[in-house]
Amino acid sequence: MISLQNVTKIYDNGSQALKNVSLDIEKGEFVFVVGSSGSGKSTLIKLLLKEVEPTSGNILINDENIAQISRKEIPYLRRKIGVVFQDFRLLPSKTVYENIAFAMQVVEATPREIRRTVPAVISMVGLSKKAKAYPNQLSGGEQQRVALARAIINKPPVLLADEPTGNLDPETAWEIMSLLKDINMRGTTVVVATHAKEIVDAMQKRVIALKKGVILRDVREGGYNDEI
Amino acid sequence: MMKFRTLKYHIRQGISGLFKNRLMSLAAVITVMACVFILIISLCVVENIGYILDQLETKIGISVFIGDNISDKDVSFIEQKLKEVSHVSDVKYISKDDALEWGRKNFNGKEFLAGLEEDNPLPRSFDLFIDSSENQRVVIDAIEKIQRDFEEDSVSKKVEENFKNSIIQQKKDENSENADLNIEQIDDSSKDADGVTLEEHKKAAISAIGGEGYEYAGIYKISAPQSAADSLAAIKNTVRIISIILIIVMGIISTSIIINTIKLTVLIRKNEINIMKYVGATDWFIRGPFIVEGLFIGIIGAIIPCIISWFSYDEIINIINQDVSIVKRLFEFSPGSELFAFIIPISLIFGGGLGALGSITSVRKHLKV
Ligand SMILES: Nc1ncnc2c1ncn2[C@@H]1O[C@H](COP(=O)(O)OP(=O)(O)OP(=O)(O)O)[C@@H](O)[C@H]1O
Ligand SMILES: [Mg+2]
Numbered sequence: 001m002i003s004l005q006n007v008t009k010i011y012d013n014g015s016q017a018l019k020n021v022s023l024d025i026e027k028g029e030f031v032f033v034v035g036s037s038g039s040g041k042s043t044l045i046k047l048l049l050k051e052v053e054p055t056s057g058n059i060l061i062n063d064e065n066i067a068q069i070s071r072k073e074i075p076y077l078r079r080k081i082g083v084v085f086q087d088f089r090l091l092p093s094k095t096v097y098e099n100i101a102f103a104m105q106v107v108e109a110t111p112r113e114i115r116r117t118v119p120a121v122i123s124m125v126g127l128s129k130k131a132k133a134y135p136n137q138l139s140g141g142e143q144q145r146v147a148l149a150r151a152i153i154n155k156p157p158v159l160l161a162d163e164p165t166g167n168l169d170p171e172t173a174w175e176i177m178s179l180l181k182d183i184n185m186r187g188t189t190v191v192v193a194t195h196a197k198e199i200v201d202a203m204q205k206r207v208i209a210l211k212k213g214v215i216l217r218d219v220r221e222g223g224y225n226d227e228i
Numbered sequence: 229m230m231k232f233r234t235l236k237y238h239i240r241q242g243i244s245g246l247f248k249n250r251l252m253s254l255a256a257v258i259t260v261m262a263c264v265f266i267l268i269i270s271l272c273v274v275e276n277i278g279y280i281l282d283q284l285e286t287k288i289g290i291s292v293f294i295g296d297n298i299s300d301k302d303v304s305f306i307e308q309k310l311k312e313v314s315h316v317s318d319v320k321y322i323s324k325d326d327a328l329e330w331g332r333k334n335f336n337g338k339e340f341l342a343g344l345e346e347d348n349p350l351p352r353s354f355d356l357f358i359d360s361s362e363n364q365r366v367v368i369d370a371i372e373k374i375q376r377d378f379e380e381d382s383v384s385k386k387v388e389e390n391f392k393n394s395i396i397q398q399k400k401d402e403n404s405e406n407a408d409l410n411i412e413q414i415d416d417s418s419k420d421a422d423g424v425t426l427e428e429h430k431k432a433a434i435s436a437i438g439g440e441g442y443e444y445a446g447i448y449k450i451s452a453p454q455s456a457a458d459s460l461a462a463i464k465n466t467v468r469i470i471s472i473i474l475i476i477v478m479g480i481i482s483t484s485i486i487i488n489t490i491k492l493t494v495l496i497r498k499n500e501i502n503i504m505k506y507v508g509a510t511d512w513f514i515r516g517p518f519i520v521e522g523l524f525i526g527i528i529g530a531i532i533p534c535i536i537s538w539f540s541y542d543e544i545i546n547i548i549n550q551d552v553s554i555v556k557r558l559f560e561f562s563p564g565s566e567l568f569a570f571i572i573p574i575s576l577i578f579g580g581g582l583g584a585l586g587s588i589t590s591v592r593k594h595l596k597v
Binding site: 049072075076077078079083089090091102103105106107108110111150151154 | 231499502503505506507508509510513
């Protein structure tokens with residue numbers, strides 16, 4: 001599903017974010033990417049979204065080398081990848097419903113499809129009662145649910161999350177994580193970059209630990225700080 | 229192919245963008261208005277200069293002066309020939325009296341024209357009008373040919389007459405019985421006493437033509453204001469170039485102002501663009517609403533000055549015609565309906581294009597995510 005082969009990313013200012021990283025993620029996997037600040041987690045996610053280009057190495061998604069796709073094709077790559085961030089990135093002027101429907105309008109779905117799909121996804125993330133609320137009327141956890149709903153509304157095979165619980169209290173963080181697990185259970189490959197030690201330890205999923213741009217550890221069912 | 233609902237989405241978003249940033253939209257509309265106004269004014273000026281030059285061009289004629297000694301019959305013969313010259317649109321005969329009348333009207337010092345009625349020294353002439361000043365040279369060449377032909381013809385006739393007379397004289401001298409020799413019998417091959425044929429006499433006389441001007445002078449002078457025609461052509465070219473430069477400069481100035489205005493609305497929507505990129509919107513989908521917004525700004529900004537200038541154009545022309553009365557006698561201004569039939573579409577395209585171009589440029593930076 002996702003494959004990095006000897007990927008190195010050196011930013012224009014010379015900082016080496018990833019050094020010769022190789023990894024494979026299978027379809028339907030749930031993967032935590034952990035590591036201290038500056039270890040390269042966000043860079044990894046940006047590479048998968050083709051937001052930044054690798055300095056060297058290949059990145060394959062669904063056996064397609066994304067280094068070779070043109071600028072014009074990027075939108076179609078991104079339609080296969082849902083993404084959520086620490087800061088939710090909702091549109092303040094749109095309601096919950098509109099924020100989610102927006103992602104479908106962008107891919108030119110029909111109004112009928114939108115009317116049918118959006119309420120279902122809203123209910124899946126447990127926000128049916130808040131469909132008409134604006135983001136500033138929601139708690140952080142609720143906002144992240146909206147962001148998650150938006151990320152999966154177009155049914156992408158892959159969901160990326162860059163510190164999705166970074167702004168949330170532990171209890172809410174748990175809710176979001178279990179929602180991610182639900183999404184994964186429905187067949188979506190999920191990659192979560194996170195600092196949330198307790199959750200990683202408790203969930204016993206695959207953990208890829210980065211340190212200064214290199215893979216320190218890659219364990220099938222591990223915790224945040226497992227010995228090598 | 230863009231889906232209809234997408235187009236609807238773009239239009240709805242674009243219009244809502246206009247109203248969300250009301251002040252900015254207003255500023256942009258005013259900017260476009262100012263630019264389109266200047267564009268319309270310069271187009272009006274340029275077009276009128278062209279229109280007036282065209283009129284003056286047809287008024288630059290060629291004057292063909294007729295010798296005093298030729299008969300009225302010859303004059304109408306020459307008139308006929310002049311009318312047959314190609315590129316000549318009109319031939320106007322000016323009699324001696326006409327010439328004097330014209331002189332009276334156009335020169336204030338009437339005194340020096342006084343007393344000329346009895347013995348009018350002014351020549352008869354023709355005024356020729358040509359279709360375009362570019363053809364002046366060809367027409368003059370043709371007139372010169374008519375001039376030459378007429379002269380040759382007259383010289384030939386004269387030589388023939390002299391020849392006949394000399395033959396008759398000769399026969400008389402010889403006291404011949406048939407002294408009243410029928411002159412019809414004489415032709416080009418007839419010989420005189422010295423054995424020279426009439427044809428040879430004619431040739432000699434024709435080759436002598438032109439040494440000191442034309443003796444018979446059907447046309448004794450051709451007067452054409454070559455320099456006026458040249459400078460008209462030059463003015464037309466200059467006007468053309470200036471108008472092109474003006475439109476380009478206006479385009480650049482107003483595009484940069486619009487870019488800066490729309491940049492602000494784009495900046496406000498930066499988050500929105502970012503999110504659209506993450507959920508897989510194509511560049512054109514993101515540009516759509518901004519293009520609609522820019523088009524609206526541009527077209528509204530163009531319509532208003534179009535309407536204002538269209539209604540005031542005829543008024544202004546009337547005022548100029550009334551206050552500067554010589555203008556009316558020399559030329560006419562371009563009629564408003566004709567002028568605005570092309571100024572309005574140009575302005576709308578200019579305004580709309582400007583708006584769309586401004587939006588596309590403003591969004592460009594934010595698409596690189
Ligand atoms: N746009 C950029 N330009 C230059 N250097 C960058 C850029 N983005 C990241 N870096 C550098 O690359 C390295 C990896 O950064 P990255 O954001 O991937 O780390 P991270 O693991 O996500 O950290 P955090 O946990 O704090 O989010 C850092 O040293 C950072 O300074
Ligand atoms: Mg990060």
